[in-house]
Amino acid sequence: MTLVDSVEAGRLTISELIDALAKDKNYTASRWYQRYRAFTTLLQQTSTFAEPATDGLVKQLWYERDNGIASIRQGVPSLAEYQQSLPLLRELTERIRQQPDEETYQYVGNALQQAKENGLLKRMYWSLRNRVFAAFSPENYTSTVDENAFNKAAEFLNQHFHLGLVLTGNWLQKNYELKQAIHAQSPDTDPYYVNMAIWHLYELLRERDNEQKQEKVASTTSITRSEPIENKIILHSPTNVIFFGPPGTGKTFRLQQKMKEYTSHAVPADRDAWLDSRLESLNWMQVITLVLLDLGKRAKVRQIIEHMWFQRKALLNGRNGNLSNTAWAALQSYTVPESLTVDYKNRREPAVFNKTDNSEWFLVDSQLEQVEDLVELYAELKRGPKSAEAIQRFAVVTFHQSYGYEEFIEGIRARSDESGNISYPIEPGIFMRLCQRANADPGHRYAIFIDEINRGNISKIFGELISLIEVDKRAGMPNAMSLQLAYSGDHFSVPGNVDIIGAMNTADRSLALMDTALRRRFDFVEMMPDLSLLSEAKVKGIELESLLEKLNSRIEALYDREHTLGHAFFMPVKNALDAGDEEAAFKQLKIAFQKKIIPLLQEYFFDDWNKIRLVLADNQKQDDNLQFVIEKTDDLDTLFGNNHGLRRHDQQSTAYELKDFDQEIWNIPQAYRSIYQPQQTPLDEQAVNHG
Numbered sequence: 001m002t003l004v005d006s007v008e009a010g011r012l013t014i015s016e017l018i019d020a021l022a023k024d025k026n027y028t029a030s031r032w033y034q035r036y037r038a039f040t041t042l043l044q045q046t047s048t049f050a051e052p053a054t055d056g057l058v059k060q061l062w063y064e065r066d067n068g069i070a071s072i073r074q075g076v077p078s079l080a081e082y083q084q085s086l087p088l089l090r091e092l093t094e095r096i097r098q099q100p101d102e103e104t105y106q107y108v109g110n111a112l113q114q115a116k117e118n119g120l121l122k123r124m125y126w127s128l129r130n131r132v133f134a135a136f137s138p139e140n141y142t143s144t145v146d147e148n149a150f151n152k153a154a155e156f157l158n159q160h161f162h163l164g165l166v167l168t169g170n171w172l173q174k175n176y177e178l179k180q181a182i183h184a185q186s187p188d189t190d191p192y193y194v195n196m197a198i199w200h201l202y203e204l205l206r207e208r209d210n211e212q213k214q215e216k217v218a219s220t221t222s223i224t225r226s227e228p229i230e231n232k233i234i235l236h237s238p239t240n241v242i243f244f245g246p247p248g249t250g251k252t253f254r255l256q257q258k259m260k261e262y263t264s265h266a267v268p269a270d271r272d273a274w275l276d277s278r279l280e281s282l283n284w285m286q287v288i289t290l291v292l293l294d295l296g297k298r299a300k301v302r303q304i305i306e307h308m309w310f311q312r313k314a315l316l317n318g319r320n321g322n323l324s325n326t327a328w329a330a331l332q333s334y335t336v337p338e339s340l341t342v343d344y345k346n347r348r349e350p351a352v353f354n355k356t357d358n359s360e361w362f363l364v365d366s367q368l369e370q371v372e373d374l375v376e377l378y379a380e381l382k383r384g385p386k387s388a389e390a391i392q393r394f395a396v397v398t399f400h401q402s403y404g405y406e407e408f409i410e411g412i413r414a415r416s417d418e419s420g421n422i423s424y425p426i427e428p429g430i431f432m433r434l435c436q437r438a439n440a441d442p443g444h445r446y447a448i449f450i451d452e453i454n455r456g457n458i459s460k461i462f463g464e465l466i467s468l469i470e471v472d473k474r475a476g477m478p479n480a481m482s483l484q485l486a487y488s489g490d491h492f493s494v495p496g497n498v499d500i501i502g503a504m505n506t507a508d509r510s511l512a513l514m515d516t517a518l519r520r521r522f523d524f525v526e527m528m529p530d531l532s533l534l535s536e537a538k539v540k541g542i543e544l545e546s547l548l549e550k551l552n553s554r555i556e557a558l559y560d561r562e563h564t565l566g567h568a569f570f571m572p573v574k575n576a577l578d579a580g581d582e583e584a585a586f587k588q589l590k591i592a593f594q595k596k597i598i599p600l601l602q603e604y605f606f607d608d609w610n611k612i613r614l615v616l617a618d619n620q621k622q623d624d625n626l627q628f629v630i631e632k633t634d635d636l637d638t639l640f641g642n643n644h645g646l647r648r649h650d651q652q653s654t655a656y657e658l659k660d661f662d663q664e665i666w667n668i669p670q671a672y673r674s675i676y677q678p679q680q681t682p683l684d685e686q687a688v689n690h691g
Contacts, residue, residue, distance in 0.1 A: 004204050007160050014161045015186040021197040035068030036192055040138050049093040055086065056536075061132050062089045064532050069135045070143045070199075075127045079531045079549050085120045093132065100137040105129075105172045130171050134195070141175040142195040144202060153202040154178050161185070238471050239499040242453060244506055245527035247600060248566020251503040254527065255449050258501055262394040262447045272312070273393065273441045274385040278377065279313050280433050283425075284330040287313045289352060289363065289371055293378045298362035301327050309381070315440040317428075318490065331355070336364050348423065394447040395434045399456030405429075405463045410487050426487045438495040439475075446498050453502035458518045468494045470521050506562035507604070529567045537574045539585040540669035543676070544570045550676035551597075554615045555604070563604050569596050589672065594661050598628075609656030620678035626671045629658050 003020055006012050012020070027033045039060070046054055060067045063082040077085065092108050108129055115121045130145035144150040151167070154174060158165040163181040167174050182194055243251045279287060291307045292299060304310055305323045314323055331353050332344040341355045350370035355361050368375060385391070397408070405411065408429045415423050428436065431448055438446040459466070464483050467473060473481045474496040482493035502522070529552060534544040552564040569592045576585035598612075605611040609629055613619050618627040632655045659665050 002204070002208070004201075004208055007156075010160075013185070014157065014182060015189060017201070018186065018189055018193055018197040021200050022193050025196070025200060027193055027196055032068070033192060033196065036138075036143070036196070039068040040135055043097070043135055046097070049097055050090055052090075055090070058086070058089055058093050059535070061093060061135060062128060064535060065530075067131075067135075070127075070131050070145045072127050072131065072145065075125055076532075077121060077125060077128075079545065080553070081121055085115055088115055088120065096132055096136050100133050100140070102172060105133060105170065108132075126171075133172060134175075138195060139191045140179055141172065142179065142198045144195070144199045145171075147171045149202045149206075150174065150198070152205055153198045156201065156205060157182075157198075238474050238477075238494075238496055239447075239501065240469060240471060240522045241500075241525060242502040242504055242522045243525050243527050244454075244504045246529065246562055246564045246566055247505055247507050248568040248596070249527040249529055250566065250568055251505070251527055252451065253568070255451065255501065255503055258447070259392075259394055259396075259449065262445060262499075263390050263392050264444075265390060271385060273391050273437075273444060275309070275312055275381070276316055276437045276440055277391060278381065279309065280316050280437050282313065284313070284326055285334045286371075286374055288327060288330055289374045290378050290381065292353075292361065292363050293375065294382075297365075298356075298360055300360050301331070304361070312440065316436040318436060318439060318492075331361050336367060393437070393441075393444055394449060395430050396449045396451070397430050398451045399453055399461065401455060401457065403456050404460050405486070408432075408461045409463060409465060410485055412487060432492075435492075435495055435498055438498045442495070442497055444497065446495075447501055448498070450500070450502040452504065452508070453518075454504040454508060465492070465494070466517050466521070468492075469500060474498075507600075528561070529564055531567065533567050534570055534574060537570075537577055539573060539577055539582055539589060542589065542669055542672045544573060546676045547672065550617075551615060554617075555601075558611050558614065559604055565597060565600065586669070590666050593628075593672075594666065598658070609658070610654075613656065617675050617678040621674050622679075625665065626668065626674045627659075628665060628671065629656055631656055 001009070003012070003017065003024075007017055022028075043057065046057060048054070049058055059082070062085075063076060063079070065072055065076055082089070088111065092111055095104050095107065098104075109126075112121065112124060112129065116124055126147070127145045130141075130147070131143075134141045134143050134145060142150065144153060150171065151174070154165065154167055157163060157178065158167060158181075163178070163185075165174075165177050165181055167177065178198075179191070179194065182189070183191075186194075243254050245251060282290075287310060288304060291304050291310050294307065294309070295303060299307075301324055305314075305327050310323070310327070314320065314326075319326070332342055333346065333348050334351050335342040335344060335347060335353045335355070336351045337347060339354045341357060350367065352363055352367040352371055353361055354364050397403075406429065408431050410426060410428050410432050412424050413427045415425060434446055434448050438444075462469070463486065468481055468483060471477065472479045473494075475482070475493040476496040480493060482491045484490070485492050500522075529548060531545050531549055534548060537544040548565060548567065548570060552561075555564050570589070572588040573585045573592065576582075576588050601612045601615060610631075613627075613629045613631065616628050618629050619631075621627050624630060665671050
């Protein structure tokens, strides 16, 4: 019985519920609890927020996505918004410190609304306002700053613990009402525990709601097409999503993190999935060899096709008929030439089978050296999965211009044996093989990860299956569809437990230019540079956050936002700083500029070095020694003499030169600082040596 069930059954008091959540999540030792208390204590010890000296705390309150109170992923201002609103935010923070009540709450809301109308802010940040009040008064306000999430948890508590709450009004009023009611029933409970428990209760309620929705879908959905799985389990609605953004914004990293959701360690219940991962790439000859090894090297066809491994391979291939014919064809094709009982002309290598007079097939011992890899695989299958062995329920592919339907879905492959005989079997592509595994393992979710999805010809790659990947057209979904495949003629539908997750670089191709059919069938998640990840990171006086913000502001003005630079370029610098090695961090910064940023700028601006100079602020640097790209001018008359016919006389020729990577400029911290503070010159000896 879950905690939610126990509450609904009347088995827990509100104190017992909070204690159970605290024990389950180990609140006292949790990083959230420690950061939560430390930050609120620091705020309470600060006497004023009206002066620039406390801007670091103001930034944590109003700009950082995760400040220890609550995490707000999409509801914080940009760095530019924050910086231009800083005087107002100082004032609002000081007001909240002095009087975190309803009157101040209304005042702050009106002030933020006015800031939006004046252009200081682009939108209203309601959850952010709630978080600041929660930070200054944890005794009165919870850390569940999303009002919908708070309402769900509060209504549940009110109903099952008979708190008598009205729960009308704004977020602040409802928070205060709930906290007072809980305190009346559980006066000795740590207020931080209460706040954390309310959030975790909301997560439990949300999880239960999702499960109930899935059960409803499973119970109301009938599978009309004939499939080898009797009871289809769809754990949640299929996901079609593409992460898009400029280079270096963590798209590939996001895919790698998502892959962990489709990876598990082997347990007895996962043995079928582990077996599938070994069998899915094998052909019928290889599977039959494994089966015969397991049956003492000899068996009749009926015994072969009834073997678990043969049945599992049939399930993977979506086969449930004519299995005897399949087995006979493979056995005869790979029979040794000297066989006296098999009259079959089109024999292939490796020939390892033979047949007795009473139709019992066996492995020829002298030929087993040709299939040593299968003998080793047989030993692995008999051992079974190791307890810590990872089972990966995903496939990874990168699209490119020549990638096609044959590689992705199915196609004809030319295959030759050791004798030089060529055959042209129809073989499944990477997506088809994944779908076969998913069909055979409906209790788990599978995914295909497609990097550079915008580089491929979508119509060419997906072919007729473009309609089948729609969420409601999947097998087991309300509008399930199946189609006949072009090569094999088999009927196929995309399983409901397969997710399609892609990534695309907007610097290569704008989202607006994406294939229309693909855009209609996918959700798109934008990933832009996250400056907050570089907050407070400073190497030799170079503020990484300010550096990246200024570079991107100039790129956006000269080009567009789809070609900005991602935070990932500077993450090795930050990682070295976190490890306490500033010299290594500065070296990583040089590498980022020389191997990533400069080449990207060349690509973006088609070697227009004047624009590259503008991005690097070289045109604003008073000291030539701080310029990465120098401008050289020559008088045309001096270059070519009189009567050169090149425009008017007395004009100058302008050229640009990127300083060599082994020159001292790349070792001067002030050169990098001058990108975002170009007026802080001239260069002095201290700047050269110490930054």
